[in-house]
Amino acid sequence: MDGKKSTWAKGLFTSAFILLFSFYIGYGQTTDQQQFIRSTYNQSEMTSFISELKKEYNTKEVKLNQLKTAKGWKLVEKQKDGSVVSLQDIGTDGTPIFYTTLNDPTRQTSRAHTLYSNGLLDLGLDGTGMTVGVWDAGVSLTTHQEFKGRAMNGDATEEVDAHATMVTGNLISSGIKPNAKGVAYQAEAISHNWTRDKIEVAEAAMNGLLMSNHSYGIKSDRVPDWYFGAYIRVSQDWDKIMYNAPYYLMVTAAGNAQKSYDNESPIYGKTADGYDLLLGFATSKNGLVVAGANTEIGSKGELKNVKVAAYSSLGPIDDGRVKPDLAGDGSSILSASSESNTSYNTSFGTSMAAPGVSGSLLLLQQYHGELFGSYMKAATLKGLALHTADDVETKGPDYKMGWGVMNAKTAAELLQNREYSSLVEEESLSDGETFSMTIDAKKGETLMASISWTDPEGEYINRGEMNNGTAALTNDLDIRISKDGKTFLPWKLNPTRAAEAATQGDNLVDPYERIEIPNAQGTYTITVSHKGSLVNDFQDFSLILSGVKASLCETSVPAGLDLFLSHTDGVTVGWEDAEETLFELQYKTYSENEWQSQLLWENSTDLSNLITGQVYQVRLRSICTESAVSDFSDEIQFEFKGEETELFTYERLSYGEELSITVFPNPAINQIAVDAKLSEDAMYSIITTSGNTIKSGKARGPIDVSCLASGLYVLMVEDHAGMRTTKFYKS
Known part of the structure; x- marks a missing residue:
């Protein structure tokens, strides 16, 4: 690896010297970035699919109106608890499908607050220039004082909705009322009614939308039991959208049906146990499903206590996939309300947990853009979030909170340490091919390796069979780590034993796999392969590693800082070289308070325009990443005499050798x-x-x-x- 040209170093220079991107109004990219994202998409496939969705929508509207008339139903009704219920679809078995909002301090639970200016990491992230889509029961009150023109009505409709306003507020409120501040409080949101959600999302994704939040789902007391955990047509449609627009990620709430007793035939346990309650697009493979958690966060961003919220719907999916994927806090969230431009309200549920995670993911995309000049594919972003989540309760994933509680701080630190103690690579596997790489573990740490991919839509959809375990996974990739004849396997869960801890083995169902090796040391080989034939003859995947020694850079104080030559207007300063190390040289006059800085790959530099007779101080440190830097060296001081002469031709001593006086x-x-x-x-x-x-x-x-x-x-x-x-x- 050429450290002088490494990705993290480019990002370091970018964040230090280049102004933030001039973002395109709409979906948060420059024109070049937008064109690049679009160029990666199968335009003809998506255009054809959107046309198909529009035809289906027109046909469905006629059937829904006929059903409404025949049954005397209302298309939209408001419940006593404030939730909205709307007749939105008809299942392949003829079941009427009703959508409902999922009502029952998010930025702190997800650790997004550590990314703000003056936060623990002090990264200055706030969502500026980023855009998130919001689909809900209606559109948000875009004129609310918290939005300051950053919330837009994507449907040009007057159908303002209280729930949509609260979700949007949890995402982008500026904090006029401090306790109602949104997670990505300077981002923009485009708000839509859920009526044409698939069509509108597909069109927006094709134009560069990176993420959308969906805090609604199928009403659980109005479907037959086989729907729970089933991969159905709507699950397939959303997977197809995400596969054909690989930078787009759908984030959805898990639901609030844990205590509903709505599934009388769960795949595991008794109805009262609350398992097997996910429905509709929450059973898709490629989206990210958010559970609700009750948490306690310490002053340093550490997770002190956590348990799944009593309302949060539990997995598994019928084929055994890990769902929900992550947990966020949906308890007692204060947010903007639609009663007036200055009103607020408090809400509970996974509806509020989901935008907390969405906002955090948006900040991570912003950070990746600032560091590396590009955005992550959805599989990378999702994989990063799962890889860095706080593991809870039992080791490995579970069917309550998935891979754990969202931790934006750890995710940002992994990006900071990219190509030093972590790797984030977007790769592609051709049919019949195997990907392999050798890495050195960082001694004493946990070596963790994840692969994440956006899978083609599943071929099989359930049309009425109870708890059918047919895998929805299309391209089954496998990750393995080997050393000295021993092979380490990824985590997996068993849906028929949903309460038991995860085990290691051959995962046949998840489009995300992770291997962990505690106290790793030495050299390991990572291999990614696939079973059978790959649909479309290839599969893109993202590889995320932590606990590795990915660079020769060491955060030790540079040795041998000294003066070599004096010129008529400056001096030459040099020091011992170090592989793959960026140096920061600082200098000033003795009487000044502020240091001037230079970032250098070389181990010498000229300091020019010095003033004759002035005494200068010089110091030096090593930089491996934003968060991996050495202390400064001892300072050297010299009086600049304005003469051209060779200063030191003798052997220089190391620091600490007879240098004190x-x-x-x-x-x-x-x-x-x-x-x-x-x-x-x-x-x-x-x-x-x-x-x-x-x-x-x-x-x-x-x-x-x-x-x-x-x-x-x-x-x-x-x-x-x-x-x-x-x-x-x-x-």
Whole structure:
């Protein structure tokens, strides 16, 4: 790996020296980024699919109106708890499908607050320039004071909805009322009614939309039991959208049916246990499904306590996939309401947990764009979130909170450490091909390797069979780690034993696999392969590694900092080279407070435009990533004399070798003496705190200071061993 040209280094320079991107109004990309994303999509396939969806929608509308008339139903009704219920679809078995909003401090639970200015990581992330889609029972109140023109009506409809307003507020509220501040509080949101959700999302995704939030789902008391956990037509449609628009990610709420007793035939346990309650697009493979959790977060962003919320719908999916994927906090969330432009309300449920996760993911996309100049594919973003989630309860995933609680702080740190102690790679596997790489583990840490992919839509859809376990997975990729003849396998769950802990084995159902090796050490081989034949003859996948030694860069203090040449207007500074290391050199005059900085790959540089007679200080540190930096070296000081000469031709000593000096007495009265091993050639200079040299001479023997005024001075001694300084006070 060429550290001088590594991705993280490019990102470091980008974040340090380049202004933030000028984002295209609409979906948060520059024109070039938008064109690049669109160029990766199968335009003809998506155009054809959108046309198909529109035809189906027109046919469905006629049938829904006929059903409404025959049954005397309302197409839309509001429940006593404030939730909205709407007749939206007809299943392949003729079942009428009703959508409902999922009502029952998010940025803290997801650790998004650590990414803000003055947060624990102080990254200055706030969602600026990013856009999220919101589909809900209606559109949000775009004129609310919290949105300040950043919420847009995507449907041009007057159908303002309270639930949509609260979800949008949880995403982007600016914080006029501090407790109602959204997670991505400077992002934009485009709000839509759920009526044509698949059509509108497909069109928006084709135009570059990166993410949308869906805090609604199928009403659980109005479908037959076989629907629970089943991969049905709507699940297939959403998977097809995401496969053909691989930068787009759908985030949806798991639902609030845990205590509903609606599934009388769960795949595991008794009805009262609350398992097997996910429905509709929550059973798709490629989306990210969010459960609700009750959490306690410490002052350093650590998860102190957590348990699944009593309302949150539990998995599994009938084929045994890990769903829900993640958990967020949906408890007592204060947000903007639609009663007026200054009104607020509190809500509960996975409806509020989902936008907390969506907002955090949007900030991670913003951060990746700032670091590396591009956005992550949806599989990468999803994989990053699952890879860095806080593991809870039992080791590995479960059917309550998936891979754990969203942790944006850990995810951002993994991006910071990319190509140092982590790797994030977007790869592609051709039919019959195997991907392999060798890595060194970071000693004493957990080696963790994940693969994540956006899978083609499943071929089989359930049309009425109870708890059918046919896998929806189309392209079955496998990750393995091997060392010294031993093979490590990924996590997997068993839907017929849903309450038991995860085990390691051959995962046949999930489009995300993860292997963990605690206390890893030495060299390992990572292999990604596939079973059978790949649909479309290839499969893109994202590889995420942590706990690896991906760079030769070491965060040790650079050695040998010294002066080599003096020019008429500056000096040459050099130090010992180090592989794959970025150096930060800082310098200033002795009297200045602010340091000037240079970032350098080379191990020498010229400091120009120096002022003759001024005393300068220079220091140096190593940088491996934003979060992996060394301490600064000891400072060297010199008086610039404006002469062209070679300064040091002798061997330089390492820091700590006979470089310290002291003077006595201190405070001084009439004279001082230097306590150090000095040659006959040693010279001294006495410098004021303003940087002016007022006395110099031979350093051997007593130095007369009787003529100095009372105050603090710097004694600088120059000898074959280098330049050393100390301070003394003249009384």
